[in-house]
Amino acid sequence: MEFEVKNFEELSRKELYEILQLRSEIFVVEQDCVYQDIDGKDQRALHVMGWKDGILVAYARCFKAGDYFDEAAIGRILVRENYRKLGYGHQITKVSIEAIKEKYKANTIKISAQIYLVIFYQSHGFKTIGDRYMEDGIPHIAMVRA
Template sequence: MEIEIKTFEELTKNDLYKMLQLRSEVFVVEQDCVYQDVDGKDVKAIHILGWEDDILVAYARCFHPGDYFEDASIGRVLVRENYRKLGYGHEITKASIQAIKTKVKADKIKISAQTYLVIFYESHGFKTVGDRYMEDGIPHIAMIRV
């Protein structure tokens, strides 16, 4: 998988279309969750795109402190369904953490993790904080990496 890191302004129309299409495919259709994915925050985000040839197979977006949470943050982490089990989730997460360190110049990262992914994020140094909560009808928990 080839990883690209882009600001909103650096995204091509093709990048943007494929990114929104994949996010809708995973978060809206696959997870059967009706929510407003186009939330106005993409313009502030750093976009982490994982490509196999011309297919977007993994994605995440990162934020400076204060743009989403008080701390730097990572969200919308996903891997296209038929590319899971190839380690791409770990690759896109590592690339996101590195982007926070190099582009945002922050060490502390907060995420809102779906609870079934707690062990996955713990393997990347995140620790749960607080209680579980519902977000868009899916159980989540806040996690911090310092």
């Protein structure tokens, strides 16, 4: 898999279209969750893209401290359904952590994790904080990696 990290202005129209299409496919259709994915935050984010044979198969967006949470943040982490179980989720998470360290010089990173992925994120050094909460009808918990 080949990874690219770009800010919003560096994205081509084709890349942006593919990102929005894949996010909608997973977070709206697959998870049967009606919510506003295009939230006005993409313009401030770093977009981490994982490509396999010209297909966008993994994605995440990263924020500097203060742009999403008080800490640097990673969100919208995903892997296209038919590419799961190949380790790409781990790869996109590692690349996102490194992008935050390199671009924002931050070591503390916060995420809003779906409950079923807590063990996955713990394997990347994240620890749960606070209580569970509902976000867009899906159980979540805050996690921080310091």
